[in-house]
Amino acid sequence: MYVLEVKNLSLFGKEQDAFIQNLSFRVRKGEGLLICAENQAFRELLAGVLAGSIDNIQGEVLLDGEEFSTENPQIRQEKGLGFLIPTSRLSNIIPDIRRLQEVSLGYLKLRNNRPWNRIPWVGGSRFAKRISNSFNLILDPVQPLKVFMVLDPHQLDDPQDFRYLIYSLLELKNRDVAVILLSEKSDGLGLVADKSAVVSEGHIISLVDSAEKSE
Numbered sequence: 001m002y003v004l005e006v007k008n009l010s011l012f013g014k015e016q017d018a019f020i021q022n023l024s025f026r027v028r029k030g031e032g033l034l035i036c037a038e039n040q041a042f043r044e045l046l047a048g049v050l051a052g053s054i055d056n057i058q059g060e061v062l063l064d065g066e067e068f069s070t071e072n073p074q075i076r077q078e079k080g081l082g083f084l085i086p087t088s089r090l091s092n093i094i095p096d097i098r099r100l101q102e103v104s105l106g107y108l109k110l111r112n113n114r115p116w117n118r119i120p121w122v123g124g125s126r127f128a129k130r131i132s133n134s135f136n137l138i139l140d141p142v143q144p145l146k147v148f149m150v151l152d153p154h155q156l157d158d159p160q161d162f163r164y165l166i167y168s169l170l171e172l173k174n175r176d177v178a179v180i181l182l183s184e185k186s187d188g189l190g191l192v193a194d195k196s197a198v199v200s201e202g203h204i205i206s207l208v209d210s211a212e213k214s215e
Contacts, residue, residue: 001065002026003178004147009059011045019045023059023204025197027147029176032169034193036186042199043182044092047151050180051083051138052076053094063146073138080146082139086155090136093151131161148172149180153189166191 004027011020019042027033037043048054049061052073061069063079071079073094085093134155139145150169156162169179169192181189186196197207 001028002062003029003064004180005060005062005065006050007060007062009049009057009061011049011054011057020049020057021201023199025204025207027178027180027195029146029178030173032173032179032181032192032194034181034183034186034189034196035199036183036196037199038184039199040184043151043184044089047083047085047149047182048093050081050149051085051094077138077140078143080140080143082137082145082148084135084137084148084150084153086152087134087136089151094138131156131165145172145177147178147180149182151182153181153183154185154187162188 006023006025009020009023023046025033025035035043035046037046045054049057052068052071052075055070057069059069060067063076063081068076068079139148148169150165153162153165156165166188169181173179173192179192181192183189186193190196195207195209197204
C-alpha cells in the first residue's frame, strides 16, 4: 500500500500559468523518492502543497488512501507528516509558522525514548546544533512519523553534516518512514532514493525505479 499519493496535481497562477502540471507520484512505507527540479520556485511550491499551506490546487493528495488535500499544516503533522526545511525559505513555504509544532533537534535527541516516532540524528548533539542553524524541523513529537520531506538537502554544505543527514534518512526508512527529497540535483542522494523523478516545466519527464534498473 502507498502511504502517500499525489494524483494529477496542478497549480496555476493568476493568469493561468501552470506552476505544477498534472504531477503524479506515490511512495510506499520505507521507500525513498527523489524529485529533482532545477526550478527553485517549483520545489518551494511542491513543498508548500505537501506541507498543506497551499490549498488552491487541482488534483488529489492522499495519505494512507484518504484524501487530505484540504488539511492544514497542523493537521498534517498530527497525521504523521514531518518536514525539514531551510530556515531562509520557511516563510515562503509555511507563512503561518506559529501554528506548527517546530521541534528542536536537541529535544528529539534527548527524548529519544520512542525511537519509532523520533528522528534518529545519528550525528549526535553536535550535528543537531549545526543543522539547526540552517534548517527548521517541523513535526508532531508525539504522533508516529509516516512521511518525512526534506527540501534542498544540499544546503548542508559541510560533507560530514551531509553524510549524517543521509545516515539519518536511511534509519528512518528502516523504520518504515517514507522519505521524499526535493532537490535541484541528485548528487549523494542515491543511497536514500529508491525512485527518482526529473521534473521540467511543472511535470515529470522521467522516472527511474532503482529496483527495476538493477534487474
